[in-house]
Amino acid sequence: MTLTSHQSLITVLVIAAATILTRALPFALFPDNRETPKYIVYLGQVLPYALMGFLVVYCLKGxxxxxxxxxxxxxxxxxxxxxxxxxxxxxxxxxxxxxxxxxxxxxxxxx
Amino acid sequence: MQQKTKGLKAAFPYTIPIMTGYLFLGMAFGILLNSKGYHFGWAVLMSIFIYAGSMQFVAVNLLTLAFNPLNAFLITLMVNARHLFYGLSMLGKFKGTGNKKPYLIFGLTDETYSILCSAEPPESMDKNGFMFSVTILNQFYWVAGSAAGALLGAVFTFNAKGIDFVMTALFVVIFVSQWQSQKKHAPAAIGIAVSVTCLLIFGPDHFIIPAMGLITLVLTVFKKHIETEAQT
Structure with missing residues (x-):
């Protein structure tokens, strides 16, 4: 171990926090109780198809x-x-x- | 309780490919982390709280460098930027999921996302319970795999080279089934074409963010065209 346990723990928690941030941000910006802008709804409808294409390429990137x-x-x-x-x-x-x-x-x- | 067991049973078949992939990739992660001097408690801790496959491999590397939390934070944001887009496309599906919502959001990995946006729950089953079951099963596989890898490490001798292709195969199958289920192929084609272009231009380590940005841009520019195509 290069880092102390304390430093390792902080690093792990920081990475966890940043990961949660990327996953939660869209839901924080567009909560259930407010109407989601039409443009965002449109993106939500077409992105799954585009992103599945991206994921295939992502797996093959190496x-x-x-x-x-x-x-x-x-x-x-x-x-x-x-x-x-x-x-x-x-x-x-x-x-x-x-x-x-x-x-x-x-x-x-x-x- | 009975309801929950029923939910897990119904969701299980959908998660079998992920189980295979996560157990083996999780083991690979556990073994790698263990080789850097971190015992299995660390592997479990990271798989429970970070729970992001590729990022955890990057994290192993970060743990071997000089202590720099800000750097770790920024790298994580970049590696995981694609999750912003998974979230955007799940806004509708996660609407009204109540107290299950925080965990559904937390557990939205690439693989869980691919299942949630392609699989339709059995008719008898509550949609929210199904999504929750898929998510929790997947994380269970990942944590179990990491723990096993860190514990067993080198004891494990089965030649598993190439097993990670199970994830590629999963995404390919979902891509094909989505392609067949849709009349409009533009979004799928845009996803492939833009990703390949960005991969060729920016290389494997730097193409994710440009690809995300450009996919969004192209989908926006052709919004009218794609929407009218969908109606016919």
Missing amino acids: ISLISSPFGIPEAIGIICVVFLYLWRKNILLSIAGGTMAYMVLVQTVFS
Whole structure:
């Protein structure tokens, strides 16, 4: 430990407070008992779709397209997920199938 | 009490992918924190009070640097800025959740957000109870995983390399199912296109905030277009 227990505790609490701040701020700015501006309602309706796209990209941010394995295991994993989902419409099956395919790839072919 | 058990049972199937991801990522976090000299109480403390996956990995790093709370505060705001947008899109859903609301807000991680905005609770079930159950189950997995990782550490030998792909798979599935359920694809397409563009321009460590800002901007500029498209 570089920090003393006391310093560590303060650091942890500060990080916790900042995290709560980012999560609670929208609800503090637009409370239930006041009408939410139309523009904010609109953002609330479209953001889930845009943010899910962002989250996919966010998960893949560490991939390098110019060095081996060029994101190939991720591409195959995602193809498996999408294919299984379109085929059986079963969320758990497609997540499990895609993840297992990816794990096999990174532990064997691309290890 | 019986009502609560019923709620947890109904919510459980929706949280299975998160359970897998959180148990393993939580363990990874516990092991990493333990390797820096922090015993398992610290891992549990952080997973209960911070409860933000990627930020906790950053926090491990902060704990190894010189003491600087202001820096820790600012870094956290930047890493977690995306949560502001999750909150904005949950304003409607969390309306009227009463005494459950503070915890729903506290527990709104990336993964919990993805489930809450995609899953519809079973008809027999109270919507608020369902959301609360999903949130608390997810945090339970995360805390349990962190504690196990910090306790067992190196004892754990199963080759779990690549298990973190479960989160990518979860987001991809939700993205596809949302895409199919909607007539308008512009918001989803904007999310992907803007994020990729910002990733290429700013790099993996600095693209989150520009991406959030630009997504909001583009959605605002095309507001009229997206709204009319939705009505047809």
